[in-house]
Amino acid sequence: DQQVKQNSPSLSVQEGRISILNCDYTNSMFDYFLWYKKYPAEGPTFLISISSIKDKNEDGRFTVFLNKSAKHLSLHIVPSQPGDSAVYFCAASDPKGDAGNNRKLIWGLGTSLAVNP
């Protein structure tokens, strides 16, 4: 069963507008969340993260919001650019079996973002 869900397989926005990518999770023990961007034929690259003790983290055009009570996080990209077109993965850090901090990431299935000029 998917513990991290990205319910929108794809999203299309106009250049200059806001892109909002959503992610829901089921395990309230997750304590760290990350967003990755992936271009075709390349490995994912880290974009931004947030600790569960915060509700917002901002880095340039990218902002991640965390709503712990709703077990929901979202990534906002403002303004969106054509180069942002990629697959975006949400991931959560699983503290289970955290002996020596040997943590796994639990991944969503990704959302394909298309930013149209």
Added chain:
Amino acid sequence: DVKVTQSSRYLVKRTGEKVFLECVQDMDHENMFWYRQDPGLGLRLIYFSYDVKMKEKGDIPEGYSVSREKKERFSLILESASTNQTSMYLCASSYRGPISYEQYFGPGTRLTVT
């Protein structure tokens, strides 16, 4: 600059062949991971290692094995390749510690088994 390299970008193998995928990181990371990515299935963890000679099964270890003889190198082995192992294989590494759990990825190996 952090660097994770994978031995091949593209690989074509025949059914039944033994396949080795190599991954090297130069960041002195303790943890290393092997994933496969398939359309509609996201990233699925095959195996990971948190120290030399240590390995842990991920979510889909069947048909695969791994080797970690040196800290910087993590190998994925397909003992007898099958067509359902055609996929994009991604290696990643990370620090072991409470500050950040960011994983750094290599460019991937697109494996086709015919």
